[in-house]
Amino acid sequence: QVQLQESGPGLVKPSQTLSLTCTVSGASISSDFDYWNWIRQHPGKGLEWIGYIYNSGSTYYNPSLMSRITISVDTSKNQFSLKLTSVTAADTAVYYCARIAESRRAFDIWGQGTMVTVSS
Amino acid sequence: DIQMTQSPSSLSASVGDRVTITCRASESISGYLNWYQQIPGKAPKLLIYAASSLQSGVPSRFNGRGSGTDFTLTISSLQPEDFATYYCQQDYSALRTFGQGTKVEIK
Numbered sequence: 001q002v003q004l005q006e007s008g009p010g011l012v013k014p015s016q017t018l019s020l021t022c023t024v025s026g027a028s029i030s031s032d033f034d035y036w037n038w039i040r041q042h043p044g045k046g047l048e049w050i051g052y053i054y055n056s057g058s059t060y061y062n063p064s065l066m067s068r069i070t071i072s073v074d075t076s077k078n079q080f081s082l083k084l085t086s087v088t089a090a091d092t093a094v095y096y097c098a099r100i101a102e103s104r105r106a107f108d109i110w111g112q113g114t115m116v117t118v119s120s
Numbered sequence: 121d122i123q124m125t126q127s128p129s130s131l132s133a134s135v136g137d138r139v140t141i142t143c144r145a146s147e148s149i150s151g152y153l154n155w156y157q158q159i160p161g162k163a164p165k166l167l168i169y170a171a172s173s174l175q176s177g178v179p180s181r182f183n184g185r186g187s188g189t190d191f192t193l194t195i196s197s198l199q200p201e202d203f204a205t206y207y208c209q210q211d212y213s214a215l216r217t218f219g220q221g222t223k224v225e226i227k
Contacts, residue, residue, distance in 0.1 A: 037216075047164065047207060049216040060214050096163055105211040106154040106169035113163050 002026040004111035022097030035100035126219035143208035152212040
């Protein structure tokens with residue numbers, strides 16, 4: 001079955017760049033029918049969609065974060081990645097990767113999430 | 121942005137109760153509304169997509185209805201494993217947005 005797994009540092013210093021990777025198994029990241037997303041959840045709060053990549057390179061970002069985000073894909077490793085620049089304490093959150101299956105137009109598969117703390 | 125507003129923000133209920141959560145969109149989203157369940161410390165889990173379609177493996181006690189701006193998620197008979205936080209999410213706009221969540225607690 002399709003599985004997603006986030007990886008990356010759990011601690012990032014203020015003003016630095018947060019970098020996370022999501023490894024996909026059981027599906028091809030090159031699929032024309034799936035959108036590969038990043039979503040975050042601040043401690044004790046709701047869910048915030050960050051952006052997605054699809055069709056091996058097309059992206060769409062949340063306008064509120066657009067100036068600081070890059071989502072990219074490595075098809076050889078079946079992975080996609082998130083870079084968030086100039087982080088502050090407000091970027092402390094659990095970061096999830098998730099798939100939107102075009103047939104459902106819903107986040108049907110999620111990674112387990114990874115906690116990232118921004119602190120010096 | 122399309123704003124999603126859930127009510128109530130929290131509720132207390134007993135096992136066996138019928139529970140209904142409401143989600144309202146700030147503009148029409150047709151039927152592009154999804155529901156998720158999140159247990160503390162876990163990733164959200166898709167329950168309902170396209171307003172009323174049950175995701176594979178989800179118990180039939182979960183039911184979704186609505187279109188346009190007003191949607192509901194009903195749990196017909198609350199089970200111990202259903203105590204969690206529930207989120208709605210619109211997929212009408214490319215800028216996906218979630219409701220603030222409804223926490224279902226044990227009475």
